[in-house]
Amino acid sequence: MKISTDIGVWIGALSALGIYSVLIKDNPFYTMVEHIFVGASAGIAVVVGINTFLNSAWSPMIEGKYLLIIPILLGILLYSRYFEDIAWLNRIPLSFLMGTGAGVAMRGAVESQIVGQISATMVKLTTFDSWIIFLGTIFSLSYFFLTFQRGKVTGVTSQLGRYFMMAAFGAAFGNTVMGRISAAIGRFQFIFLKWLGLG
Amino acid sequence: MDIFDKLQNLDKRVFYLLMALAIAIPTIHPIGLPVEITESVREVYEFVESLPEGSIVVIGFDYEPGDEIDLNPIAQAIFHQLASKHIRIVTIASFPAGPTFADECLEILEEYGYEYGVDYVNLGYYAGGEPTLAAFAQNPATVFPKDWHGNSISTLPLMQEVKSMKDFSMAMTLNDGPTGGTGTHEWVRQAVMAYGTPLIMGVTGVLAASNEPYVQSGQCKGILAGLRAAAEYEKLTGKIGTGTVGMDAQSIAHLLIVGFVLLGNIAMLVSKIKEPKDRSGHAGGEPR
Numbered sequence: 001m002k003i004s005t006d007i008g009v010w011i012g013a014l015s016a017l018g019i020y021s022v023l024i025k026d027n028p029f030y031t032m033v034e035h036i037f038v039g040a041s042a043g044i045a046v047v048v049g050i051n052t053f054l055n056s057a058w059s060p061m062i063e064g065k066y067l068l069i070i071p072i073l074l075g076i077l078l079y080s081r082y083f084e085d086i087a088w089l090n091r092i093p094l095s096f097l098m099g100t101g102a103g104v105a106m107r108g109a110v111e112s113q114i115v116g117q118i119s120a121t122m123v124k125l126t127t128f129d130s131w132i133i134f135l136g137t138i139f140s141l142s143y144f145f146l147t148f149q150r151g152k153v154t155g156v157t158s159q160l161g162r163y164f165m166m167a168a169f170g171a172a173f174g175n176t177v178m179g180r181i182s183a184a185i186g187r188f189q190f191i192f193l194k195w196l197g198l199g
Numbered sequence: 200m201d202i203f204d205k206l207q208n209l210d211k212r213v214f215y216l217l218m219a220l221a222i223a224i225p226t227i228h229p230i231g232l233p234v235e236i237t238e239s240v241r242e243v244y245e246f247v248e249s250l251p252e253g254s255i256v257v258i259g260f261d262y263e264p265g266d267e268i269d270l271n272p273i274a275q276a277i278f279h280q281l282a283s284k285h286i287r288i289v290t291i292a293s294f295p296a297g298p299t300f301a302d303e304c305l306e307i308l309e310e311y312g313y314e315y316g317v318d319y320v321n322l323g324y325y326a327g328g329e330p331t332l333a334a335f336a337q338n339p340a341t342v343f344p345k346d347w348h349g350n351s352i353s354t355l356p357l358m359q360e361v362k363s364m365k366d367f368s369m370a371m372t373l374n375d376g377p378t379g380g381t382g383t384h385e386w387v388r389q390a391v392m393a394y395g396t397p398l399i400m401g402v403t404g405v406l407a408a409s410n411e412p413y414v415q416s417g418q419c420k421g422i423l424a425g426l427r428a429a430a431e432y433e434k435l436t437g438k439i440g441t442g443t444v445g446m447d448a449q450s451i452a453h454l455l456i457v458g459f460v461l462l463g464n465i466a467m468l469v470s471k472i473k474e475p476k477d478r479s480g481h482a483g484g485e486p487r
Binding site for chain 2: 049060111185
């Protein structure tokens with residue numbers, strides 16, 4: 001056993017214990033660590049944000065890329081919402097953000113998320129897996145035919161579609177549990193191996 | 200109150216304690232449970248093996264500190280393989296903490312004699328999500344005039360070879376979801392659909408199922424999901440790391456959860472079966 005002498009490791013380990021202490025019951029130690037976490041996260045985001053602004057906008061502009069003044073001004077206009085009289089000005093940069101965001105996303109969305117996905121379900125029905133993909137798609141889609149009364153056939157297919165979706169949700173939930181356990185393992189490795197030097 | 204009622208009303212702190220023990224004991228004393236390689240992980244490994252030696256790849260560190268344990272081991276395992284083929288690496292990040300994780304993982308390249316600026320570069324954080332990724336894909340220099348360490352990218356030899364996304368032989372995103380950063384869908388759109396650059400994903404377990412259709416459609420070459428995939432990849436590369444160490448704890452914790460789910464359901468079923476008998480046979484049975 002070799003306990004760490006690094007002050008950063010000590011702060012990290014005590015903070016982790018503070019967060020886990022809420023599992024016993026809510027307490028001031030947990031509240032304090034929670035507030036420190038929120039504050040530190042916000043602080044890091046501000047510092048990184050300022051550095052990003054300086055590196056990718058301000059410095060290149062004063063070095064001669066004067067057109068960058070346009071996005072800088074648009075960025076400043078976002079803060080006009082805090083002043084009632086000129087709050088309307090923040091609609092201008094927001095319009096740019098929404099327009100460019102939608103335009104950029106549209107570029108590949110149709111092909112990647114519609115055409116590509118539909119064509120991926122058009123498989124040769126030679127294996128068990130391909131049948132699962134084919135039937136799973138048809139049955140799951142039939143569950144969402146809501147514009148007419150379900151008959152005998154569509155009633156059965158929509159019910160089967162429900163089972164397919166439940167299996168998918170189960171897989172997603174299983175993966176979620178695995179992810180949460182991984183997070184705990186990460187903290188336990190930090191506490192026992194890095195802080196306490198056990199193992 | 201019989202044993203089944205007690206099980207249903209178990210104090211959740213008992214479960215927390217058992218879970219803590221299930222994770223702590225294998226962490227301190229590893230058991231060495233076997234790790235089998237799944238087909239999906241092998242496919243990713245073989246794809247990376249097929250990349251030309253000396254080519255350049257871009258890796259996005261798109262995750263927050265809470266998901267470090269899932270994704271850092273995946274990054275490190277991939278870096279070992281890339282370095283063994285002397286493939287050069289450019290990292291970017293859509294979360295403020297991402298560049299720090301990138302630096303942490305890139306440290307392992309020193310044992311392969313990698314030189315900063317020549318063999319690998321950490322470009323740092325970019326704000327703006329997909330539009331900025333699109334701008335990076337078109338011309339990295341417009342988004343990153345400087346790298347994470349403040350060097351002008353015109354002074355970095357590696358970046359002289361990168362003019363657009365097309366110059367990367369592979370893109371990879373280490374991703375914990377689209378909230379606040381660039382998600383996997385955005386990478387598919389901007390790397391694969393726009394430039395035809397092959398993409399692999401390293402994701403948290405939560406995202407595995409929702410991204411599987413991209414593998415099915417061929418838009419993604421493969422997915423490495425969570426600590427389990429990291430452990431498998433470490434086995435393939437022969438470089439044992441935190442992924443393998445964590446798998447014992449992962450397996451024991453899963454067994455405990457499965458055990459409790461089974462016990463809880465059995466207890467509920469038995470209680471339901473017994474309920475009518477209690478009502479008729481006794482004065483109202485035990486209140487719950």
